[in-house]
Amino acid sequence: MPRPGTSPPRLTPPNAPEHALVAFRGAREHDRGDLLRRVAGLAAWLEKSGPGRWLVQSEDAYASAICALALIHSRGCAVVAPNAQAETLRRLARGVEGALAPPGVAIPDFGARPRLWPLEDCAGSEALARVRSRAAVVAEFQTSGTTGPEKSVRKELRQIEDEVAALEELFGERLGAATSIFATVSPQHIYGLLFRVLWPLSSGRPFQAETLLLPPELVPRMRERSPCALVTTPSHLQRMASGRGLRALAGHCRAVFSSGAALDSATRDAVAEQLGTPPIEILGSTETGGIAWRTGDASWTAFPGVAIETDESGRLVAVSPFASGGERCAGGRRRVATGDLCLLGADGRFELRGRADRVVKIAGKRLALAAMESELLQHPWVLDAAIVAIERGAEARVAAAVALSAEGRAALAQRGRGPLREACAGHLAARFDRVLLPRAWRFLAALPRNATGKLPAAALRGLFERPREPIAHAERREPNALRRELEVPLDLAQLEGHFEGDPIVPGIAMLAWVMSAARELLGHDAPIGCIDVVKFPEPLRPGARFALRVEHRPERGRLDFELRDAARVFATGRCTLAPGGVA
Amino acid sequence: MPTSEVLEAELKELIIQALALEDVKPADIEPEAALFVEGLGLDSIDALELSLALEERYGVSIGDDPETNRQIFASVRNLANFVHENRAA
Numbered sequence: 047m048p049r050p051g052t053s054p055p056r057l058t059p060p061n062a063p064e065h066a067l068v069a070f071r072g073a074r075e076h077d078r079g080d081l082l083r084r085v086a087g088l089a090a091w092l093e094k095s096g097p098g099r100w101l102v103q104s105e106d107a108y109a110s111a112i113c114a115l116a117l118i119h120s121r122g123c124a125v126v127a128p129n130a131q132a133e134t135l136r137r138l139a140r141g142v143e144g145a146l147a148p149p150g151v152a153i154p155d156f157g158a159r160p161r162l163w164p165l166e167d168c169a170g171s172e173a174l175a176r177v178r179s180r181a182a183v184v185a186e187f188q189t190s191g192t193t194g195p196e197k198s199v200r201k202e203l204r205q206i207e208d209e210v211a212a213l214e215e216l217f218g219e220r221l222g223a224a225t226s227i228f229a230t231v232s233p234q235h236i237y238g239l240l241f242r243v244l245w246p247l248s249s250g251r252p253f254q255a256e257t258l259l260l261p262p263e264l265v266p267r268m269r270e271r272s273p274c275a276l277v278t279t280p281s282h283l284q285r286m287a288s289g290r291g292l293r294a295l296a297g298h299c300r301a302v303f304s305s306g307a308a309l310d311s312a313t314r315d316a317v318a319e320q321l322g323t324p325p326i327e328i329l330g331s332t333e334t335g336g337i338a339w340r341t342g343d344a345s346w347t348a349f350p351g352v353a354i355e356t357d358e359s360g361r362l363v364a365v366s367p368f369a370s371g372g373e374r375c376a377g378g379r380r381r382v383a384t385g386d387l388c389l390l391g392a393d394g395r396f397e398l399r400g401r402a403d404r405v406v407k408i409a410g411k412r413l414a415l416a417a418m419e420s421e422l423l424q425h426p427w428v429l430d431a432a433i434v435a436i437e438r439g440a441e442a443r444v445a446a447a448v449a450l451s452a453e454g455r456a457a458l459a460q461r462g463r464g465p466l467r468e469a470c471a472g473h474l475a476a477r478f479d480r481v482l483l484p485r486a487w488r489f490l491a492a493l494p495r496n497a498t499g500k501l502p503a504a505a506l507r508g509l510f511e512r513p514r515e516p517i518a519h520a521e522r523r524e525p526n527a528l529r530r531e532l533e534v535p536l537d538l539a540q541l542e543g544h545f546e547g548d549p550i551v552p553g554i555a556m557l558a559w560v561m562s563a564a565r566e567l568l569g570h571d572a573p574i575g576c577i578d579v580v581k582f583p584e585p586l587r588p589g590a591r592f593a594l595r596v597e598h599r600p601e602r603g604r605l606d607f608e609l610r611d612a613a614r615v616f617a618t619g620r621c622t623l624a625p626g627g628v629a
Numbered sequence: 630m631p632t633s634e635v636l637e638a639e640l641k642e643l644i645i646q647a648l649a650l651e652d653v654k655p656a657d658i659e660p661e662a663a664l665f666v667e668g669l670g671l672d673s674i675d676a677l678e679l680s681l682a683l684e685e686r687y688g689v690s691i692g693d694d695p696e697t698n699r700q701i702f703a704s705v706r707n708l709a710n711f712v713h714e715n716r717a718a
Contacts, residue, residue: 133666140674242716256695258695259674259681260676260677260691260695260698261677261680262680262690262691262692262693262698263691263693263694263695263698265693266693267693281674282674282677285674286677286678287676288682289679289680289684298698361706522654529654531646591646593642593646611642611646612639612642612643612686613639613686
């Protein structure tokens with residue numbers, strides 16, 4: 047325990063009692079006395095072992111808090127590893143004094159340098175070293191390198207203290223004093239470290255030490271420690287809200303923070319509906335620190351102390367006390383340009399218009415693809431949208447892939463594709479020159495986004511290469527069989543003229559897909575004879591995803607086929623191959 | 630096929646579909662092989678996705694104990710046992 051009269055560590059409330067709850071892990075709790083003993087013990091050990099840069103790998107938020115405070119008080123700097131992969135640790139461990147990581151984490155080429163895990167072996171009686179300058183660099187983070195190679199970003203103590211203070215100023219009242227903070231994000235990224243560790247720590251709110259993602263695990267724990275709040279990301283939140291898993295937290299969860307990417311409007315609305323309060327989105331990056339926040343609407347409000355500017359190409363520029371890199375300004379602030387296009391309002395609030403690097407020229411006019419996407423997203427029929435440059439003849443044009451909302455799907459089913467397309471194009475025509483309007487449209491249940499939410503360019507282009515055919519997700523060849531994972535686009539060509547409120551895919555269309563797969567498998571001049579048997583047990587509807595499999599049975603001179611998903615069979619049958627051919 | 634094998638086969642298809650696994654076919658998934666980290670190499674978001682798919686398809690929900698849930702999601706066989714024991718008759 048620190049000697050009487052010693053001031054408490056930075057980033058902790060000055061007058062809290064020893065038994066105040068700091069962190070919890072299930073039913074287990076860590077109080078302030080435990081925290082102070084561990085911080086003092088670790089800080090003394092770090093002082094002895096050699097002040098300097100220390101590798102930190104901790105998925106436990108309580109351990110992260112101990113490491114951060116002890117390094118701050120021992121002339122140390124945390125080199126925060128973004129993951130526990132061997133290559134990451136090998137690279138970051140070059141030039142560090144030692145490591146703070148669980149015993150189970152192997153660090154390649156680490157040699158005999160000191161390492162310690164503060165949840166196991168540190169408790170001390172020494173006094174904390176004197177307070178350091180607020181200008182000291184106390185943490186280094188790694189950027190993910192979305193706009194270039196990975197690089198390391200240094201944060202000074204004052205930046206961390208001031209950003210945490212800004213969060214309390216903005217959201218402290220909304221949270222309330224004793225709210226428990228839960229998180230689905232790692233404490234090894236700046237967003238997680240600030241929101242789920244250092245901000246609760248400094249404001250005296252208890253925080254969850256472990257990280258749980260599955261609603262059946264997370265939700266009962268949050269209810270037990272009501273009132274509570276959640277620190278999460280769009281990809282986690284989207285899945286939690288889609289299972290209606292947040293319902294049980296209504297009246298318990300006071301705030302949900304989301305950062306990392308823009309939250310889609312359907313998830314935003316689902317969270318608001320299930321919890322009774324809209325999620326709070328945070329805009330920021332490792333380099334800029336927190337820039338702005340919003341709840342529910344399109345406009346962002348800058349953090350206290352952060353000024354927003356735009357540069358000559360319309361990009362968002364943050365002049366911020368929390369930023370690293372960029373250009374030095376008065377008052378310890380830095381001016382950092384981001385890659386996002388920004389529309390600055392008269393009231394100082396702003397809207398984002400997508401990435402600045404996606405600009406095409408059509409007939410001499412510049413078009414930011416992202417600007418057109420965000421305009422489309424304003425339409426109630428549109429859930430998600432992507433604009434892509436295509437070549438039609440000699441000229442560059444753009445094409446639009448649109449994922450429809452429930453309302454949009456109803457409109458498609460009732461009115462058909464033409465009116466839907468005209469409505470979307472008409473919506474864009476109010477803002478864009480006619481020559482810029484998309485020349486091809488695809489209407490889908492969902493855009494072909496990958497696990498990280500990004501749209502692979504090839505998948506997007508693939509949508510426009512053939513006229514409104516099934517979307518291929520995967521294909522697998524075996525010696526005698528071919529399996530394709532396909533999705534029926536909402537605007538499948540063969541649905542034209544079949545709109546009766548509940549369109550289904552005509553059997554003849556399914557047979558055409560079978561034939562195309564059969565030709566792929568057997569060669570284009572394969573002597574495919576007649577279809578002997580075919581059944582359509584369940585209707586196949588637009589938006590469905592299914593597997594098409596054709597199998598050649600040479601011993602019987604026939605080809606078997608099946609279209610199905612995990613639960614249902616849409617078509618099954620076989621055709622004969624003419625003798626003398628491949629059979 | 631015995632019920633348990635049918636269920637395992639269904640679950641393999643469900644995993645492939647729900648997680649949009651490319652270049653994986655049911656025969657590639659061993660019933661007892663690890664699904665997460667090693668084996669298929671699924672991650673925590675996949676677990677979240679899969680738990681939603683199980684609920685939607687079979688009406689079963691996992692409980693609140695992370696260790697038990699880790700066991701349930703450990704392999705197709707464990708998943709099949711869990712679904713078998715918990716789904717509505």
